[in-house]
Amino acid sequence: MITLSIDGKKIQAPPGRTLLELAREHAIWIPTLCYHEALKPYSGCRLCVVELATPRGSRLVAACTYPCEPGAVVRTDSEMVRQSRQVAAELLLARAGHVPFIQELAASLGVHNTPYTLPSDDCILCARCVRACREIVGVGAISMAERGPGREVVPPFHISSADCIECTTCVLACPTGAITLQNIIDRDRTLHTWPSQYARRACRLCDYHADSLLQNEG
Ligand code: SF4
């Protein structure tokens, strides 16, 4: 076992634990967004930062990826931590302040307004959809593309994905509702959906067939 200190408490951890996993086991709250228990840590949102004391001074590390180390001294609620999380929350509010989940998350960090201005978007680029598709379904029908302000979730060639089987795992993984079940059922080409080339078949029990139903309604 490894012994380390979190918020002044000596805690023992089995080898291989991340700081976030250990904190959760001991009911120490650390906010997260891009983290999901079923996915490999991504370290994208920086909401989970904690302060790590080192011989050369303190630094911030992402708790979701940083491993427990013997003798580590960690603070989860220092001024340095609060300021960093506040900026991350302000940036999230600037992008997706209209999304209730983001409003609640920011409020939990004491952030209700933002000094930043960004193009409004439901997608906060956490990549949970992309990682769920690759790691849980084993498909990889979508990916993150571009850098900076143009970064987005896209299917191959921005058109459609021959690999997408419409399992809707991405819908379940998305924390903001940027991808909806209805988008996928409708094969809607609006933002953040990716029409698949998967041939649908009618349900053997109820004979429901999404494509024929849509045609009939049209
Ligand atoms: S669509 Fe949803 S899950 Fe995918 S990156 Fe955007 S916010 Fe995250």
Ligand code: FES
């Ligand atoms: S939850 Fe750790 S960086 Fe997003």
